[in-house]
Amino acid sequence: MKSYLLSIVLGATLAGAALAAGNAASERNAQPIKIKSNELFTDNSNRTATFVGKVSARQGDMTIYSDKLVINYSEKDKDVEKVEAFGNVRVVQGNRQALAGHALYENRAGKIILDASPRVFQGDDVVSGKTITYFVDEQKSVVTGGTDARVEAVIHPKDKGKDGGARP
16 A cells, blocks of 8 residues: 555656656647756757756646756657756656656656655655656656665555544
Protein backbone atom coordinates (compact mmCIF):
# COMPACT_ATOMS: atom_id res chain seq x y z
CA MET A 1 0.00 0.00 0.00
CA LYS A 2 2.70 2.49 0.98
CA SER A 3 4.76 1.42 -2.06
CA TYR A 4 1.74 2.03 -4.29
CA LEU A 5 1.10 5.46 -2.75
CA LEU A 6 4.78 6.34 -3.03
CA SER A 7 4.65 5.42 -6.71
CA ILE A 8 1.56 7.60 -7.18
CA VAL A 9 3.17 10.56 -5.39
CA LEU A 10 6.37 10.33 -7.39
CA GLY A 11 4.74 9.35 -10.64
CA ALA A 12 2.14 12.06 -10.68
CA THR A 13 4.66 14.73 -9.84
CA LEU A 14 7.44 13.68 -12.15
CA ALA A 15 5.67 12.19 -15.15
CA GLY A 16 4.67 15.56 -16.45
CA ALA A 17 8.18 16.91 -16.02
CA ALA A 18 9.46 14.11 -18.19
CA LEU A 19 6.71 14.50 -20.74
CA ALA A 20 5.64 10.95 -19.99
CA ALA A 21 3.31 8.76 -22.02
CA GLY A 22 -0.39 8.71 -21.31
CA ASN A 23 -3.41 10.82 -22.24
CA ALA A 24 -2.71 13.79 -19.96
CA ALA A 25 0.98 13.82 -20.87
CA SER A 26 0.19 13.38 -24.58
CA GLU A 27 -2.16 16.35 -24.42
CA ARG A 28 0.52 18.33 -22.57
CA ASN A 29 3.13 17.31 -25.19
CA ALA A 30 0.98 18.86 -27.92
CA GLN A 31 1.05 22.21 -26.11
CA PRO A 32 3.84 24.74 -26.59
CA ILE A 33 6.65 24.96 -24.06
CA LYS A 34 7.10 28.50 -22.74
CA ILE A 35 10.50 29.19 -21.21
CA LYS A 36 11.42 32.45 -19.51
CA SER A 37 14.84 33.37 -18.13
CA ASN A 38 17.17 36.33 -17.72
CA GLU A 39 19.54 35.01 -20.41
CA LEU A 40 19.71 32.37 -23.14
CA PHE A 41 22.94 30.94 -24.54
CA THR A 42 22.86 28.62 -27.54
CA ASP A 43 25.77 26.50 -28.74
CA ASN A 44 25.00 24.72 -32.01
CA SER A 45 28.34 22.87 -32.08
CA ASN A 46 27.59 21.29 -28.69
CA ARG A 47 23.82 21.12 -29.41
CA THR A 48 22.78 22.93 -26.23
CA ALA A 49 20.46 25.71 -25.20
CA THR A 50 21.18 27.12 -21.74
CA PHE A 51 18.66 29.30 -19.93
CA VAL A 52 20.07 31.21 -16.94
CA GLY A 53 18.49 33.31 -14.21
CA LYS A 54 15.05 32.80 -12.69
CA VAL A 55 14.15 30.12 -15.23
CA SER A 56 10.56 28.99 -15.59
CA ALA A 57 9.55 26.40 -18.16
CA ARG A 58 5.82 25.78 -18.54
CA GLN A 59 3.95 23.25 -20.64
CA GLY A 60 0.26 22.81 -19.92
CA ASP A 61 -0.30 22.50 -16.19
CA MET A 62 3.36 21.64 -15.45
CA THR A 63 5.97 24.27 -14.53
CA ILE A 64 9.66 23.78 -13.78
CA TYR A 65 11.59 26.51 -11.98
CA SER A 66 15.39 26.61 -11.58
CA ASP A 67 18.40 28.89 -11.60
CA LYS A 68 19.69 27.29 -14.80
CA LEU A 69 18.21 24.90 -17.36
CA VAL A 70 20.34 23.17 -20.01
CA ILE A 71 18.69 21.37 -22.93
CA ASN A 72 20.83 18.94 -24.97
CA TYR A 73 19.44 17.89 -28.33
CA SER A 74 20.48 15.39 -30.99
CA GLU A 75 22.26 16.52 -34.13
CA LYS A 76 20.24 14.44 -36.55
CA ASP A 77 16.61 15.13 -35.65
CA LYS A 78 16.98 17.88 -33.01
CA ASP A 79 15.07 15.76 -30.47
CA VAL A 80 15.71 16.43 -26.80
CA GLU A 81 18.31 13.99 -25.43
CA LYS A 82 18.42 15.33 -21.90
CA VAL A 83 17.31 18.27 -19.82
CA GLU A 84 19.26 19.30 -16.74
CA ALA A 85 18.07 21.79 -14.13
CA PHE A 86 20.45 23.34 -11.61
CA GLY A 87 19.83 25.28 -8.41
CA ASN A 88 16.54 25.74 -6.58
CA VAL A 89 14.78 23.19 -8.78
CA ARG A 90 11.03 23.11 -8.27
CA VAL A 91 8.57 21.10 -10.40
CA VAL A 92 4.91 22.03 -9.82
CA GLN A 93 1.72 20.42 -11.07
CA GLY A 94 -1.50 21.04 -9.16
CA ASN A 95 -1.01 20.07 -5.51
CA ARG A 96 2.13 18.08 -6.36
CA GLN A 97 5.65 19.41 -6.36
CA ALA A 98 9.23 18.18 -6.33
CA LEU A 99 12.12 20.16 -4.86
CA ALA A 100 15.84 19.47 -5.39
CA GLY A 101 19.14 21.17 -5.99
CA HIS A 102 19.56 19.31 -9.29
CA ALA A 103 17.38 17.34 -11.70
CA LEU A 104 18.28 15.37 -14.81
CA TYR A 105 15.82 14.01 -17.36
CA GLU A 106 17.32 11.41 -19.70
CA ASN A 107 14.98 10.98 -22.66
CA ARG A 108 16.36 7.69 -24.08
CA ALA A 109 16.57 6.03 -20.66
CA GLY A 110 13.12 7.34 -19.77
CA LYS A 111 14.11 8.46 -16.31
CA ILE A 112 14.30 11.51 -14.12
CA ILE A 113 16.94 11.74 -11.41
CA LEU A 114 16.50 14.25 -8.58
CA ASP A 115 19.43 14.80 -6.22
CA ALA A 116 20.88 17.42 -3.88
CA SER A 117 18.27 17.12 -1.10
CA PRO A 118 15.32 15.96 -3.21
CA ARG A 119 11.80 15.96 -1.78
CA VAL A 120 8.51 15.14 -3.45
CA PHE A 121 5.23 16.44 -2.02
CA GLN A 122 1.60 15.71 -2.73
CA GLY A 123 -0.67 17.60 -0.40
CA ASP A 124 0.69 16.87 3.08
CA ASP A 125 2.52 13.68 2.00
CA VAL A 126 6.27 13.89 1.44
CA VAL A 127 9.04 11.53 0.32
CA SER A 128 12.75 12.36 0.57
CA GLY A 129 16.13 10.67 0.28
CA LYS A 130 19.57 11.16 -1.17
CA THR A 131 18.40 10.43 -4.74
CA ILE A 132 14.94 10.00 -6.22
CA THR A 133 14.81 8.25 -9.61
CA TYR A 134 11.56 7.96 -11.53
CA PHE A 135 11.35 5.55 -14.49
CA VAL A 136 8.81 7.18 -16.75
CA ASP A 137 7.86 4.28 -19.05
CA GLU A 138 7.59 1.82 -16.19
CA GLN A 139 5.86 4.25 -13.82
CA LYS A 140 8.05 3.13 -10.97
CA SER A 141 10.45 4.94 -8.69
CA VAL A 142 13.45 4.27 -6.51
CA VAL A 143 14.32 6.44 -3.54
CA THR A 144 17.76 5.81 -2.10
CA GLY A 145 19.43 6.90 1.09
CA GLY A 146 23.10 6.82 1.78
CA THR A 147 25.62 7.11 4.55
CA ASP A 148 24.55 10.67 5.23
CA ALA A 149 20.83 10.45 4.35
CA ARG A 150 18.00 8.00 4.85
CA VAL A 151 14.81 7.55 2.92
CA GLU A 152 11.89 9.23 4.67
CA ALA A 153 8.20 9.14 3.85
CA VAL A 154 5.37 10.86 5.66
CA ILE A 155 2.04 9.60 4.37
CA HIS A 156 -1.20 10.81 5.88
CA PRO A 157 -4.16 8.43 5.80
CA LYS A 158 -7.40 9.80 4.46
CA ASP A 159 -9.46 11.41 7.20
CA LYS A 160 -11.99 8.86 8.37
CA GLY A 161 -13.10 10.77 11.42
CA LYS A 162 -12.02 10.46 15.00
CA ASP A 163 -13.86 7.18 15.53
CA GLY A 164 -12.14 5.30 12.70
CA GLY A 165 -14.84 5.85 10.11
CA ALA A 166 -17.93 4.73 12.05
CA ARG A 167 -21.11 6.63 11.23
CA PRO A 168 -22.59 8.96 13.85
